[in-house]
Amino acid sequence: MLRRRTMSTGKRETVQVVEELKSSGKWTVPAGCKSVDVFIVGGGGSGASSGPERGGGGGGSGCTELYLGISVTPGESINYVIGNGGNSVRSTSSYNDAKDGLKGQNSWFRDSAIYYANGGNGGQYSGKGGDGGSGGGSGMSSGNTAGYIGGSDGSNGVGDMPGIGQGTTTRCPFNNKLYAGGGGGGGEYSSGSSQGGGGIGIGGGSLGNPTNGKPNTGSGGGSFYISGSNVSGGISSGSGGSGIIVLRYNKYK
Numbered sequence: 001m002l003r004r005r006t007m008s009t010g011k012r013e014t015v016q017v018v019e020e021l022k023s024s025g026k027w028t029v030p031a032g033c034k035s036v037d038v039f040i041v042g043g044g045g046s047g048a049s050s051g052p053e054r055g056g057g058g059g060g061s062g063c064t065e066l067y068l069g070i071s072v073t074p075g076e077s078i079n080y081v082i083g084n085g086g087n088s089v090r091s092t093s094s095y096n097d098a099k100d101g102l103k104g105q106n107s108w109f110r111d112s113a114i115y116y117a118n119g120g121n122g123g124q125y126s127g128k129g130g131d132g133g134s135g136g137g138s139g140m141s142s143g144n145t146a147g148y149i150g151g152s153d154g155s156n157g158v159g160d161m162p163g164i165g166q167g168t169t170t171r172c173p174f175n176n177k178l179y180a181g182g183g184g185g186g187g188e189y190s191s192g193s194s195q196g197g198g199g200i201g202i203g204g205g206s207l208g209n210p211t212n213g214k215p216n217t218g219s220g221g222g223s224f225y226i227s228g229s230n231v232s233g234g235i236s237s238g239s240g241g242s243g244i245i246v247l248r249y250n251k252y253k
Contacts, residue, residue, distance in 0.1 A: 014250040018174045021080060021245040022216045027109075029076040032252030038067045039172045039248075040117040041179045043083030043104030044213040044240030045130040047186070047223030048123035048139070049091035051098050055139030055186025057123030058150045059086060059101045059213065059220030060132025060163040062243050064170045064180055065117040070110070072249075083107040083119050085213055085221065085240025092234035094226040098125035101221065104132075107243035120240060121163070123183065123223050128161040133170050133180035135163025136220045140187035150182025150220055157182045163220075170218075174248040183213060183220030183238055213241030 014032050021027065029036075041064050048056025062083060072078070086102030101122025108116035120132025129136030129150065137148035138159025148159030154170050157163040163182055170180040213219030221238030 013253045015253045016250050019247045021247065022082060024081045027078045027080055029072045029074050029078065030251040031074050033072060033074055033249045035069050035071050036247050036249040038070060038109050038115060039174060039246040040065045040107050040109060041218035041243040042107045042117040042119040043085040043243045044218050044220040045104050045120035045122040045132060046086035046088050046101035046221040046239045047183045047210055047237035048101045048125045049089045049099040049237055050094040050186065050224055050226035051125035051127055051139065052095050054127040054141040055147045055225030056125045056223035056237065057127055057129035057139050057161065057163065058136030058157060058183030058185045058223050059123050059240050060120035060130030060136045061134045061180035061182050061220045062104050062120045062218030063118045063133040063166050067115050070115065078110045080109045080245055081107060082245065083243040085242050086122050088221060088236040088239040090234045090236040091226065093230050095229050100124045101130060101237055104240040107245060109245055120220055127185065129157035129163030129182060129185060130220060131164045132182065132220065133218060134165045134182040136182040137185035138162055139185040139223055139225060147185030147187040147223065150184050152181045153178060159185060172246050174246050179217050179244065181219040183222045186223040186225035210235065210238045212238045215242050216244040217241045218243040
């Protein structure tokens, strides 16, 4: 929690606070607070499993939304939900065990139908990246050693079948942090498999383990490609990262 400049309100002085909410619960409005600005990030989608012709697409990140000047009452208890990321999916074969990634959950503050941000879509085993705040990267075709990277700051993922981003910044104006990176798509290694990294706010990379999206960033999970008909034990895609809510408000010092 950050405390910033103070302001005079009648006989009492107030201080500006930036507060991050990282798990679902209730927020109690502090004394002296009459309105709150809210930045919401949905949960990221998970990466797809391997497809028969190419690596799966990376998960799309959660979307971001900014709400200014929400009226509140000191002492009021406000419900909020931090959206979970989509769960990882697992496959043992590129031919008969292909699975799309799973969608992330919405995050919301006070009212799920008014103050919310959508979760990102999972990547697809066809190679298409998931849509979301920032798009997931495309999977690569057989013989290519790296998938495409995920998008960042609201952009589309990279590649010929990218996930589509929201087209506006995913940077929070209260703390200047960048959220919601798309997951990387899968490529192929001749010796086995290649995977796309999960998003960490910026987009996920194209090589390495099929990592999860970083928690409380709303980022997408990475995907992978199985080179061959069977991989003992299978491989799991990266799950999406959980969302976050960032508040900015004034309260009595």
